[in-house]
Amino acid sequence: MKELMDALALPVGTALDRFIKRHEKEFTYASGELSQLLRDIALAGKILNREINRAGLIDIIGADDERNPHGEVQQKLDVIANIRMIRALTNGGEACAVVTEEDEGIIHTGNVNGNYVVALDPLDGSSNIDVNVSVGTIFSIYRRVSPVGTEATLEDFLQGGRAQVAAGYILYGSSSLLVYTTGNGVNAFTLENSLGEFFLSHKRLKFPQLGEQYSTNEGYYNSFPTQIKSYLTNCKLKEFSNRYIGSLVADFHRNMFKGGIYLYPQIPKYPEGKLRLLYECYPLAFIAEQANGMATNGVQPTLDIPIDAIHQKCPYYVGSKDMVKNLLQNFYFANNPQLA
Ligand code: P6P
Numbered sequence: 123m124k125e126l127m128d129a130l131a132l133p134v135g136t137a138l139d140r141f142i143k144r145h146e147k148e149f150t151y152a153s154g155e156l157s158q159l160l161r162d163i164a165l166a167g168k169i170l171n172r173e174i175n176r177a178g179l180i181d182i183i184g185a186d187d188e189r190n191p192h193g194e195v196q197q198k199l200d201v202i203a204n205i206r207m208i209r210a211l212t213n214g215g216e217a218c219a220v221v222t223e224e225d226e227g228i229i230h231t232g233n234v235n236g237n238y239v240v241a242l243d244p245l246d247g248s249s250n251i252d253v254n255v256s257v258g259t260i261f262s263i264y265r266r267v268s269p270v271g272t273e274a275t276l277e278d279f280l281q282g283g284r285a286q287v288a289a290g291y292i293l294y295g296s297s298s299l300l301v302y303t304t305g306n307g308v309n310a311f312t313l314e315n316s317l318g319e320f321f322l323s324h325k326r327l328k329f330p331q332l333g334e335q336y337s338t339n340e341g342y343y344n345s346f347p348t349q350i351k352s353y354l355t356n357c358k359l360k361e362f363s364n365r366y367i368g369s370l371v372a373d374f375h376r377n378m379f380k381g382g383i384y385l386y387p388q389i390p391k392y393p394e395g396k397l398r399l400l401y402e403c404y405p406l407a408f409i410a411e412q413a414n415g416m417a418t419n420g421v422q423p424t425l426d427i428p429i430d431a432i433h434q435k436c437p438y439y440v441g442s443k444d445m446v447k448n449l450l451q452n453f454y455f456a457n458n459p460q461l462a
Contacts, residue, residue, distance in 0.1 A: 138164055138300065138311045138320035148306050149287070151237070151265065155216045156288060156304070159238055162214030163261055164300055164311075164320055166207045167292040170245070170259065171313060173202060174294045177251060191226045191433055199251050200224055203244035203259065211240055218266055219274030221432045223401060228432070230273050238287075239264050239278045241401040241432070246291075247369025256295035258371025262405035263288040279400060279432050283425030289405035291371045299323070301375070303412040308378075329415035333381020333442045335365045337373040345389040349420065349452040353385075356448075370397065374406055374440065378413055383441035383449065387420075395419070395437040399429055403438050416446035420453045 132141055142157045149156050177199060186196045204224040211217040211231060218236035220229045223243045243260040250257055265287050268275045290302025298313040300320050308327040311320035336357050343351065357364075365382065367373050373384050388395045397403050407417035407424035417424035417440035427436055439449055 132322065132325075134322050134325065136322040138322070141309070141311070141322055145304070145306070149304060155237055156263070158214060159211075159216040159240070159263060160288065160302065162210045162216065163207075163240075163259075163290075163292075165214075166210035167259060167298070167300055168313065168318055168320075169206050169210070170203055170292070171294055171298045171315075173206075174199065174251065174257065190224050192223070196224065199257075200245050200248045203248070204242075207242055207244045207259065207261075219278065221279050221400065223398060223433075226433075228274060228276065228279065234271050234273060237266055237270060239266050239274050241279060241405075243398070243401045246371050246402065247367070250367070250369050255367060255369060256293060256372040257369050258294060258375075259292040260371060260402055260405050261290055262286050262401055262408070276432070280429050282429055283399075283404040283407060283427065286404060286408050289408040291375075291406070291409075293371050293375050295372065299375075301327070301409065303409050305408075305412065308409050308413045327378055327413050329378050329410065329413050329442045330381030331414075331442060332444045333377060333383065334360070334362045335377065335380060335382035336362055336385065336445075337366045337377060337382060337441075338364070338385040338387075339366060339368075340364065342387075342389045342391070345391070346387050347420075349449070350385060350387045353449050353452050370402060370406070374410075377441045378410075378415065381442045381445075383439065383445040385449075386438045388437045392435065394435040397435060397438045399424075399427060399434045399436045400432055403427075403436055403440075404429075406440060410440050414443060415441055416443045418446060418450060420450070 142160055146157050186198050186201050188196045190196050215233050216236050217238050217240045218233050219239045221241045241262040247257040266278045268278050288304045293299045299310050301310045310324035312323035313320050386397050403424050410417045419437045
């Protein structure tokens with residue numbers, strides 16, 4: 123009934139601002155602060171979209187001579203995206219602190235009365251910028267647990283995946299989309315560049331139960347755990363397509379529309395996995411579960427993985443529910459060979 127009412131209430135083409143306002147009453151704390159926070163993120167996304175679209179013209183392509191906390195070379199646009207997102211959240215006033223992939227520690231915005239903290243991957247897949255491939259911003263929002271009026275603490279960011287109040291991504295591609303959830307389904311908004319506004323374009327997105335595509339870097343195949351190798355062998359026997367863009371947001375988004383699974387296992391190069399739990403895996407797992415998909419590290423749902431460090435990494439398998447369930451069977455039988 124609620125989905126019907128929702129479909130009747132807000133048609134495709136509704137402006138993001140109006141959509142947020144209409145759904146505000148669904149938020150546990152409907153004071154308008156979370157709505158404003160979502161608007162702040164959307165604003166930063168519009169600014170980033172403009173800079174990404176003209177990157178080749180204003181010499182912001184290529185690598186900076188800095189490295190992020192993970193030792194990864196920072197692209198010029200990584201730094202710009204980081205600055206833009208932090209500035210938008212600071213000026214918006216609702217976020218008391220931010221954690222991003224690009225900075226080692228907590229960034230305090232000075233908004234000590236802000237009720238929310240935000241974890242960000244400001245520009246995921248940025249090494250693809252030079253070759254004009256889609257990239258994305260990933261965000262995750264928590265209500266602070268530390269006292270209002272004080273500086274945020276590590277505890278605010280280590281509440282665990284199921285404490286997220288909102289999560290989403292902005293995909294800068296052939297068109298730019300803002301996709302997010304506040305726990306009542308997943309909706310997508312397309313940026314109309316001529317108006318500088320996001321408009322509702324895809325309502326209540328759902329992963330197809332099954333798909334025929336898998337996304338993984340098979341260059342590491344020899345290092346993959348046996349369960350992954352046997353799963354991939356099975357995909358090939360079924361002649362599934364390997365679609366791997368090298369941008370998690372783009373692969374995730376395509377798999378949500380077409381059906382598919384994304385796999386990034388732990389390998390010797392990344393013994394804990396490559397992807398970061400707080401600002402990549404948790405937010406996309408929240409979206410996946412809200413869109414009838416599934417996300418896991420092979421042992422438990424991603425959203426249930428305990429977190430004790432802001433840059434903690436984990437193995438990541440996310441996508442169509444039946445594909446993830448099939449993968450989990452491989453883990454199960456590998457751990458219980460007597461049952462295979
Ligand atoms: P590899 C980008 O650096 C990223 O975090 C994801 O967006 C992407 O899926 C993955 O890493 C690519 O990693 O090792 O295949 O180059």
